[in-house]
Amino acid sequence: MAVVAIAVSFFVIIISLAISGGFREQIRDGLSALGGDVAITGTRVNYFSPDDPILSDPSWLPGVEKVRGVSEIIPVAYRAGIVRNGSSIQGVLIKAMPSADTAALSVSIPRRLSQRMGLEPGDAMTTYFVGERLKVRKFTVREIHDPLVEADENLIVYASLPDIQRVNGWEPNQVSALEIRLDARFRGRDAQRRKASEIGIIASMGTGENEPHVLAKSAADSYSALFDWLELIDFNVLAILLLMILVAGFNMISGLLIMLFRNISTIGTLKAVGMTDRSIAGVFLRVASGTVLKGLLAGNAAALLFCLVQGTTHFIRLNPANYFVSFVPVHVAPLQILAVDIAAYAAIMLLLLIPSLFISRVDPAETVRVK
Numbered sequence: 001m002a003v004v005a006i007a008v009s010f011f012v013i014i015i016s017l018a019i020s021g022g023f024r025e026q027i028r029d030g031l032s033a034l035g036g037d038v039a040i041t042g043t044r045v046n047y048f049s050p051d052d053p054i055l056s057d058p059s060w061l062p063g064v065e066k067v068r069g070v071s072e073i074i075p076v077a078y079r080a081g082i083v084r085n086g087s088s089i090q091g092v093l094i095k096a097m098p099s100a101d102t103a104a105l106s107v108s109i110p111r112r113l114s115q116r117m118g119l120e121p122g123d124a125m126t127t128y129f130v131g132e133r134l135k136v137r138k139f140t141v142r143e144i145h146d147p148l149v150e151a152d153e154n155l156i157v158y159a160s161l162p163d164i165q166r167v168n169g170w171e172p173n174q175v176s177a178l179e180i181r182l183d184a185r186f187r188g189r190d191a192q193r194r195k196a197s198e199i200g201i202i203a204s205m206g207t208g209e210n211e212p213h214v215l216a217k218s219a220a221d222s223y224s225a226l227f228d229w230l231e232l233i234d235f236n237v238l239a240i241l242l243l244m245i246l247v248a249g250f251n252m253i254s255g256l257l258i259m260l261f262r263n264i265s266t267i268g269t270l271k272a273v274g275m276t277d278r279s280i281a282g283v284f285l286r287v288a289s290g291t292v293l294k295g296l297l298a299g300n301a302a303a304l305l306f307c308l309v310q311g312t313t314h315f316i317r318l319n320p321a322n323y324f325v326s327f328v329p330v331h332v333a334p335l336q337i338l339a340v341d342i343a344a345y346a347a348i349m350l351l352l353l354i355p356s357l358f359i360s361r362v363d364p365a366e367t368v369r370v371k
Contacts, residue, residue: 013299018307034156035219037180041176050170052212053212061178069186078094080094092155097159121143180199256356263284292349
């Protein structure tokens with residue numbers, strides 16, 4: 001029973017860590033793909049108007065490229081539009097990026113837009129752009145994509161950069177923003193903010209006389225509610241971790257006490273032949289340690305098997321309107337799991353020192369009977 005209780009506890013611990021890490025990785029990757037980890041924009045951002053573009057090749061760009069942690073800088077153009085298909089209309093945000101696809105006016109649309117508007121690959125998608133004068137473009141649906149991070153308002157259509165530059169009447173080096181993607185180790189809230197500040201200072205100090213002024217903003221500030229939610233998940237995982245260690249520890253305390261009660265006469269005999277309390281406690285703690293390790297290994301094996309199945313099949317689904325992703329994500333970090341296993345094992349063994357104090361209260365004169 002002690003092995004089973006410990007195995008269940010470690011199963012819950014590893015699953016909690018994997019799911020927490022999965023949400024963190026999935027959402028941060030999704031936000032990075034959605035708008036970059038740091039976005040450099042003009043002082044005024046208006047998705048409905050081609051006003052206030054910035055340069056894709058400003059004089060300060062080489063300085064930003066040298067910032068530690070910057071892995072990619074992508075020029076993008078945004079423009080809000082209205083998609084119409086028959087009697088159905090839907091507002092979308094078109095995000096244009098450099099593309100290897102040379103086909104003009106081809107777009108990738110999110111699956112929800114495809115379902116709402118009845119659009120499939122190869123269909124024509126008539127889009128209206130509202131501004132000083134109405135512009136109409138007939139795009140061709142190239143593919144349907146599933147966003148990494150989903151929300152009701154996240155109907156982003158991906159187009160080729162030159163197409164939207166022509167819609168906005170821009171030059172080839174004019175864009176809405178420069179999206180900067182950071183290495184994974186710099187995607188935490190504090191790290192993103194530090195990098196955004198560093199990049200903003202470089203851009204501000206390096207702006208030439210004829211170049212537009214820009215601002216640098218981190219995804220942690222643009223989507224602060226999501227980062228708050230991730231921190232809440234981390235807090236819940238910490239609470240689960242402590243609770244499961246206590247559950248496993250007290251189960252082992254019960255098991256060790258039963259073992260001690262069943263071997264009172266043996267303890268008395270060992271004391272009578274000269275063994276110290278510490279040596280006797282060491283014997284029982286080694287037996288208990290073996291039980292803990294069996295439960296630890298069984299719980300880890302079951303948890304890793306679950307993570308493998310969930311990671312490959314996504315059989316446990318979620319409502320993206322509430323959880324931002326459509327399935328339970330899992331991410332296994334071996335070093336993190338190893339550290340938690342060691343810490344939990346050490347904590348349980350420390351808890352087992354409590355019942356081992358019982359050994360000092362055993363009196364050999366009362367427990368050893370001479371026949």
